[in-house]
Amino acid sequence: xxxxxxxxxxxxxxxxxxxxxxxxxxxxxxxxxxxxxxxxxxxxxxxxxxxxxxxxxxxxxxxxxxxxxxxxxxxxxxxxxxxxxxxxxxxxxxxxxxxxxxxxxxxxxxxxxxxxxxxxxxxxxxxxxxxxxxxxxxxxxxxxxxxxxxxxxxxxxxxxxxxxxxxxxxxxxxxxxxxxxxxxxxxxxxxxxxxxxxxxxxxxxxxxxxxxxxxxxxxxxxxxxxxxxxxxxxxxxxxxxxxxxxxxxxxxxxxxxxxxxxxxxxxxxxxxxxxxxxxxxxxxxxxxxxxxxxxxxxxxxxxxxxxxxxxxxxxxxxxxxxxxxxxxxxxxxxxxxxxxxxxx
Amino acid sequence: xxxxxxxxxxxxxxxxxxxxxxxxxxxxxxxxxxxxxxxxxxxxxxxxxxxxxxxxxxxxxxxxxxxxxxxxxxxxxxxxxxxxxxxxxxxxxxxxxxxxxxxxxxxxxxxxxxxxxxxxxxxxxxxxxxxxxxxxxxxxxxxxxxxxxxxxxxxxxxxxxxxxxxxxxxxxxxxxxxxxxxxxxxxxxxxxxxxxxxxxxxxxxxxxxxxxxxxxxxxxxxxxxxxxxxxxxxxxxxxxxxxxxxxxxxxxxxxxxxxxxxxxxxxxxxxxxxxxxxxxxxxxxxxxxxxxxxxxxxxxxxxxxxxxxxxxxxxxxxxxxxxxxxxxxxxxxxxxxxxxxxxx
DNA sequence: ATGAAAGCGCTAACAT
DNA sequence: ATGTTAGCGCTTTCAT
Numbered sequence: 152x153x154x155x156x157x158x159x160x161x162x163x164x165x166x167x168x169x170x171x172x173x174x175x176x177x178x179x180x181x182x183x184x185x186x187x188x189x190x191x192x193x194x195x196x197x198x199x200x201x202x203x204x205x206x207x208x209x210x211x212x213x214x215x216x217x218x219x220x221x222x223x224x225x226x227x228x229x230x231x232x233x234x235x236x237x238x239x240x241x242x243x244x245x246x247x248x249x250x251x252x253x254x255x256x257x258x259x260x261x262x263x264x265x266x267x268x269x270x271x272x273x274x275x276x277x278x279x280x281x282x283x284x285x286x287x288x289x290x291x292x293x294x295x296x297x298x299x300x301x302x303x304x305x306x307x308x309x310x311x312x313x314x315x316x317x318x319x320x321x322x323x324x325x326x327x328x329x330x331x332x333x334x335x336x337x338x339x340x341x342x343x344x345x346x347x348x349x350x351x352x353x354x355x356x357x358x359x360x361x362x363x364x365x366x367x368x369x370x371x372x373x374x375x376x377x378x379x380x381x382x383x384x385x386x387x388x389x390x391x392x393x394x395x396x397x398x399x400x401x402x403x404x405x406x407x408x409x410x411x412x413x414x415x416x417x418x419x420x421x422x423x424x425x426x427x428x429x430x431x432x433x434x435x436x437x438x439x440x441x442x443x444x445x446x447x448x449x450x451x452x453x454x455x456x457x458x459x460x461x462x463x464x465x466x467x468x469x470x471x472x473x474x475x476x477x478x479x480x481x482x483x484x485x486x487x488x489x490x491x492x493x494x495x
Numbered sequence: 496x497x498x499x500x501x502x503x504x505x506x507x508x509x510x511x512x513x514x515x516x517x518x519x520x521x522x523x524x525x526x527x528x529x530x531x532x533x534x535x536x537x538x539x540x541x542x543x544x545x546x547x548x549x550x551x552x553x554x555x556x557x558x559x560x561x562x563x564x565x566x567x568x569x570x571x572x573x574x575x576x577x578x579x580x581x582x583x584x585x586x587x588x589x590x591x592x593x594x595x596x597x598x599x600x601x602x603x604x605x606x607x608x609x610x611x612x613x614x615x616x617x618x619x620x621x622x623x624x625x626x627x628x629x630x631x632x633x634x635x636x637x638x639x640x641x642x643x644x645x646x647x648x649x650x651x652x653x654x655x656x657x658x659x660x661x662x663x664x665x666x667x668x669x670x671x672x673x674x675x676x677x678x679x680x681x682x683x684x685x686x687x688x689x690x691x692x693x694x695x696x697x698x699x700x701x702x703x704x705x706x707x708x709x710x711x712x713x714x715x716x717x718x719x720x721x722x723x724x725x726x727x728x729x730x731x732x733x734x735x736x737x738x739x740x741x742x743x744x745x746x747x748x749x750x751x752x753x754x755x756x757x758x759x760x761x762x763x764x765x766x767x768x769x770x771x772x773x774x775x776x777x778x779x780x781x782x783x784x785x786x787x788x789x790x791x792x793x794x795x796x797x798x799x800x801x802x803x804x805x806x807x808x809x810x811x812x813x814x815x816x817x818x819x820x821x822x823x824x825x826x827x828x829x830x831x832x833x834x835x836x837x838x839x
Numbered sequence: 840a841t842g843a844a845a846g847c848g849c850t851a852a853c854a855t
Numbered sequence: 856a857t858g859t860t861a862g863c864g865c866t867t868t869c870a871t
Contacts, residue, residue, distance in 0.1 A: 230563055245589060546848035547849055848863105
């Protein structure tokens with residue numbers, strides 16, 4: 152394969168001039184540029200990215216650490232991030248962490264091998280205290296949870312506020328015994344995560360509505376999966392717990408819950424109403440279609456990449472920033488009943 | 496950041512010895528190895544991957560070109576491929592092609608810039624003739640369609656056979672007016688793609704069953720999306736076309752169809768039975784749960800990566816190979832009715 | 840506007 | 856078992 156030297160020779164110029172042409176730098180006479188371009192075409196030359204990286208100390212690739220791409224929410228996010236990164240000429244390499252803290256840490260330290268120019272971490276296993284110690288040997292952006300005062304840029308969901316809105320929506324639809332279904336919550340109040348933040352919003356909404364905060368209505372399941380949601384719903388339906396509304400920590404869990412209630416003979420929304428969080432593509436097409444909180448994934452992805460690019464270009468550039476994404480509440484059949492179409 | 500030279504100096508050995516330790520090569524005395532490891536730890540040294548790549552002519556990264564990660568089927572595949580590649584110490588960078596041939600070609604030519612050691616292409620837009628011209632400037636494995644006699648290794652689905660089985664299943668359940676719902680099919684018989692292959696299986700099954708092959712029951716929709724499936728189902732329900740079974744080209748389309756029939760007042764499976772293809776995670780949890788063809792994604796991913804790794808290590812190693820993945824037929828509520836649980 | 844020299848950090852090949 | 860030499864292909868710096 153041709154090198155820059157070969158091109159230089161073929162064009163009768165120096166390698167430097169070829170480099171200047173390749174990188175669109177000024178100070179190249181049009182005639183010279185044309186000679187070079189011809190030689191490049193003739194030899195079918197392509198830059199050797201490894202050599203360029205070595206020289207520049209950049210790799211042109213960012214890492215994206217997610218629990219698993221094969222989950223609607225993270226798939227959606229990954230898709231948006233790949234697109235946003237592409238607009239900056241960056242490739243995205245995905246590391247699956249399985250939501251385990253050691254894998255998340257490994258993904259970050261991968262970056263220290265300089266495989267990545269930066270890392271976007273959709274943290275799910277890291278505790279706040281650990282996250283706060285993220286020594287940025289490489290630029291890092293944390294995405295998805297609100298980690299207050301961390302040392303890195305952060306793109307957050309409006310977890311508390313949106314959860315409050317979701318729960319209030321259930322109240323407005325007439326629910327009085329509203330369950331909250333989430334993952335395991337740490338006893339350490341410092342460890343904020345999706346579950347604890349959304350629980351806070353849920354509790355606030357009950358308070359707002361003057362409903363009793365019955366801790367027995369807060370259920371912790373082990374995994375954020377459809378299977379876990381279905382299992383819970385079957386159990387709940389069987390026990391006739393008197394629940395008339397459920398706020399699920401994610402749409403994926405909510406999908407399982409819909410299935411489990413169907414198995415248990417409870418009708419949604421007539422017997423019990425269900426709302427999720429994420430507005431995954433599938434939600435609009437379920438039967439019944441799923442009401443949910445819709446954060447703006449594209450905006451989140453765009454911001455995360457922007458933050459990261461800025462840090463890559465200027466590693467010591469100012470204080471860590473935080474961006475909280477906007478959201479919509481999407482009311483569908485699972486909370487409103489009736490005949491509306493599944494699409495929003 | 497420390498270099499290999501720094502480590503060598505600190506350990507009182509040569510850079511080569513450090514390199515030998517790093518790469519687990521033999522001929523290093525345990526005592527020496529320990530000295531080196533100590534120095535590495537002390538200096539917090541990490542290999543510079545760009546330098547190693549330049550030297551080795553490898554990047555340690557493979558490209559995965561998929562239409563979009565945010566589709567259950569491709570997400571599932573990507574997840575499995577990332578895992579399989581990880582076992583070979585390879586990172587995976589994802590290119591989204593949006594199923595357009597120019598983007599698929601671009602992803603392949605990306606590889607010619609030597610960003611990737613090889614590329615796995617989940618082709619959806621490329622025509623057979625184009626695929627056959629894939630000049631392998633870099634190892635390429637095509638995944639998902641049966642491209643006969645192409646110049647590259649190929650991991651295929653048992654499209655025809657599995658579709659035949661799926662359609663036969665509908666026949667066995669008593670369907671007599673079975674529709675086939677697929678994407679646009681080229682008039683060129685050489686352009687085999689998922690739609691045309693699965694249609695072939697569908698037609699064979701009708702033939703097997705002695706049912707008339709009514710071309711008006713073969714519907715082409717523009718996109719493999721839930722929205723397109725829903726749209727079709729609403730129209731069909733409204734027109735009372737007398738369809739009592741539908742074989743959908745993918746689960747995603749089938750999910751839309753379930754929604755559309757619900758909108759149109761048709762009950763599944765009582766009025767019409769529906770079967771899909773892919774066995775996406777969601778399928779088991781829909782209401783009704785979706786019968787489908789379940790190809791073994793993990794095996795497909797593993798094979799694709801194995802093929803690619805072999806080519807990377809031995810670019811001229813023998814004739815192109817083809818592997819056809821095994822599959823299962825998973826009968827759920829959408830074709831069988833009744834009270835079984837959603838999980839398989 | 841163009842070129843020459845030097846070196847990024849690593850490892851293959853060849854000593855010792 | 857360990858060290859020396861050379862060079863992968865590019866770009867930064869400094870000349871011209």
